[in-house]
Amino acid sequence: MPFTRINSKMVEAAVVPGQRVFSQRGAMLAYRGRVAFTPSITGGQGGVMSMIGRRVANEATPLMTVEGSGSAMFGHGGHHIHTVDLTGETLYVEADRLLAFDGSLRQGTMFMGSQGGVMGVIRGQVTGQGLFTTTLAGKGSVAFMAHGGVVELPITASGPVHVDPQAYVAHRGDVRNRLTAALGWREMVGRGSGEAFQLELSGNGTVYVQASEEKL
Amino acid sequence: MANFRLQGTRVLAVDLAGDAVKAKNGAMVAYDGEMTFKKMTGGGEGLRGLVTRRITGESMAVMEVRGHGTCYFADRATEINLVRLDGGKLFVEASNLLVTEPSLRTGTTFTGLRGASQGNGLFTTTVEGTGQAAIMSDGPAIVLRVSAQTPLVVDPGAYVAHTGGLRQQLQTAVGWRTLVGEGSGESFQLRFEGEGLVYVQPSERVTVGGQL
Numbered sequence: 535m536p537f538t539r540i541n542s543k544m545v546e547a548a549v550v551p552g553q554r555v556f557s558q559r560g561a562m563l564a565y566r567g568r569v570a571f572t573p574s575i576t577g578g579q580g581g582v583m584s585m586i587g588r589r590v591a592n593e594a595t596p597l598m599t600v601e602g603s604g605s606a607m608f609g610h611g612g613h614h615i616h617t618v619d620l621t622g623e624t625l626y627v628e629a630d631r632l633l634a635f636d637g638s639l640r641q642g643t644m645f646m647g648s649q650g651g652v653m654g655v656i657r658g659q660v661t662g663q664g665l666f667t668t669t670l671a672g673k674g675s676v677a678f679m680a681h682g683g684v685v686e687l688p689i690t691a692s693g694p695v696h697v698d699p700q701a702y703v704a705h706r707g708d709v710r711n712r713l714t715a716a717l718g719w720r721e722m723v724g725r726g727s728g729e730a731f732q733l734e735l736s737g738n739g740t741v742y743v744q745a746s747e748e749k750l
Numbered sequence: 751m752a753n754f755r756l757q758g759t760r761v762l763a764v765d766l767a768g769d770a771v772k773a774k775n776g777a778m779v780a781y782d783g784e785m786t787f788k789k790m791t792g793g794g795e796g797l798r799g800l801v802t803r804r805i806t807g808e809s810m811a812v813m814e815v816r817g818h819g820t821c822y823f824a825d826r827a828t829e830i831n832l833v834r835l836d837g838g839k840l841f842v843e844a845s846n847l848l849v850t851e852p853s854l855r856t857g858t859t860f861t862g863l864r865g866a867s868q869g870n871g872l873f874t875t876t877v878e879g880t881g882q883a884a885i886m887s888d889g890p891a892i893v894l895r896v897s898a899q900t901p902l903v904v905d906p907g908a909y910v911a912h913t914g915g916l917r918q919q920l921q922t923a924v925g926w927r928t929l930v931g932e933g934s935g936e937s938f939q940l941r942f943e944g945e946g947l948v949y950v951q952p953s954e955r956v957t958v959g960g961q962l
Contacts, residue, residue, distance in 0.1 A: 614827075682827020685757045687780055693819075694782070701779035701824065728776025728813065729787040743780045745760035745824035 535636060537617045537675045544609040545617055545677045547634055551603050554637030558610060559596040561633055567604015574599045579641040588629070588643055588668075595629040599637075608634045613679040613750060616742060618706065623739070624671040627678050627704035631750060636674030644669050678704055682745035694736035698729065700747040707739020752851050754832055754882045762823045762830050762849060762884050766816070772856070773823055773849045775811035783819015790814050812856075823849055828886040831949065833913065840877040842885050842911035851881035885911050887951035894948045901943045907954035914946020 535553065538546040547555050549569050556578050562571060574597045576585040600606050609615065610633055618625060620639065635641075643666050670676055680703045689695050689709055696714070705711070712734045735741050753765040761779065764771055772790065790812045815821055824830075825848060833840055835854065850856065855878045877883050885891075887910045896902045896916060906920070919941045942948055 682760050682824070683758055685761045685763075685780075685822065687782065687822070695780060696782070696785070697780040698776075698778055728789075728811070729778050741780070743761075743822065744827070745758070745779070746827035747776065747779065747824075748826060 535675060536619050537634065537677050539615070539617060540607065542614050542683065543612055544607055545615050545634070546605050546607045547600070547675075547677075548605050549600055549602050551601075555600040555606070555634060556597045556637060556641075557600055557606070557608055557634035558632060559598045561608045561610045562598075562600075563607045563609045565604060565606040567602065569600060569602040569604045569606050571606075572599050572601070573597075579637070579639070584641065584643075595632065600634075608677065610679060611750070613681060614683040614744075615677050615679055616684045616703075617675060617677045618704075618742075619675050620670065620706070621673055622671075623707050624669050625676055625704060625706040626667050626669055626709075627676070629668045631678045631680070631703060632668060633677040633679050635670055635676040639670045639672045639674040639676065642669040642671070643667070678742075679750055680742070680744035680746075681748050681750060684742045684744050687741050687743060689735050689737055689739045689741055691738065694734045695741055696732040696734050697741055697743055698747060699731055699733050700749070701743050701745075702733050703742040703744045705735060705739060705741040707737065709735050709737040709739040709741070711735045752882075754849070754884060756830060756832065757822070759829050759890060760824055760827055762832075764815075764821050764823065764849060766818060766821060768816075768818055770814050770816035770852050771821075771849050772812050772852065772854075773815050774825060774847065775813050777823045777825045777848055778815065779822050779824045781817070781819060781821040783817055785815055785817035785819060785821055788814045788816070823884070825886055828888055829890045829951075831885050831887060831891050831910075833883045833885055833911070833949075835877065835880060835883065835913070837880050838878075838913050840883060840885075840911060840913045841874050842877065842883075844875045846886045846910055847875055847877070848884040848886050850877055850883045853881040854879040854883060885949065887949065888953035888955075889951055891949045891951050894950055896942045896944060896946050896948060898943075898945065901941060902948055904940045904942065904948060904950055905954055906938055906940050908950050908952070909940055910949040910951050912942065912946055912948045914944065916942045916944040916946040916948070918942050 535548045578597050687695050714732050714734050752771050755763045757763050857876045859876050921939050
């Protein structure tokens with residue numbers, strides 16, 4: 535069920551009987567019809583084992599289940615909201631940036647250190663994001679937040695896209711990411727360009743980049 | 751020639767084909783192709799630039815971005831405005847200058863008391879020559895024309911930049927009400943006279959004047 539953008543900072547999700555929507559707890563702004571909001575103790579999909587996985591990975595942002603018949607409007611902190619309709623591919627996004635997603639999507643966590651070895655581990659430190667990221671796969675809609683709106687940059691076989699780790703929001707598709715360092719002596723003596731680390735994304739897919747280098 | 755394209759209002763895409771642009775340090779958010787980032791010194795080039803930087807404190811941290819491909823710039827989700835200069839001069843606070851074409855020269859000018867009231871120091875950055883510059887504003891900026899018949903008065907905290915042959919003057923309306931804390935909150939104003947354009951943002955920086 536695709537989410538409808540009301541404006542850049544609000545989305546509306548249709549709530550249909552028999553289908554669940556998950557949203558960040560407290561992100562409901564308004565609703566129409568008969569809609570119930572219940573805290574999701576397991577923090578989303580996949581039962582207790584997935585919950586433990588998310589807790590360990592520190593990707594357990596409190597979620598709630600939205601059920602009933604009608605529609606619900608979501609927004610949070612005045613952040614810009616971007617919606618993505620997945621058609622079978624996987625979306626990689628930090629849990630705290632997730633606003634709402636279809637219950638039909640499979641939710642998982644991924645260890646980012648598994649891509650790019652040691653630099654993968656450093657990535658979490660540099661970006662201020664953890665070592666893990668949340669994955670959503672299947673068919674359905676996702677709404678996530680960004681500071682100041684996002685641009686979508688296509689990643690194609692013709693060449694990688696480089697992103698400032700602080701401006702990186704999410705990516706989807708069959709994409710490998712690798713942290714690259716341009717550390718030279720200039721960076722060490724504090725005269726660097728300020729672009730010492732970059733995320734290199736290659737493969738086939740899309741990366742979402744926010745117009746800011748600030749965390750949410 | 752570097753090609754400037756706005757992606758929405760908050761992200762600037764610059765197409766480069768082996769040439770370079772000057773950008774605010776750390777303002778790159780993404781790129782494709784091959785890019786190199788080199789730290790430069792702002793506030794003018796050469797020894798004179800060095801001295802003015804030291805004295806004025808208008809030390810803009812700039813980097814040179816050179817390469818083939820597209821480089822995307824953004825800073826703290828502020829709105830980006832493109833300014834085309836045809837031999838004219840742009841006055842802008844260093845903190846509001848995002849990207850300039852290499853054909854443009856940057857320098858520093860004394861602004862007098864105005865800067866102090868804005869909380870921006872006594873000096874401002876100038877951009878001169880022919881080419882494009884991208885400046886930032888907190889919220890979408892409006893461009894107001896100043897002509898000989900119609901001078902313009904702007905809140906120092908909402909002033910972003912100006913071009914053209916403008917004289918600027920700080921006017922104060924500090925009276926006894928201000929001193930006892932009953933002022934209108936508009937004690938300081940910037941008055942522009944002459945011919946030119948002034949960029950005004952829909953937001954007010956915290957300034958000394960703003961508190962009075």
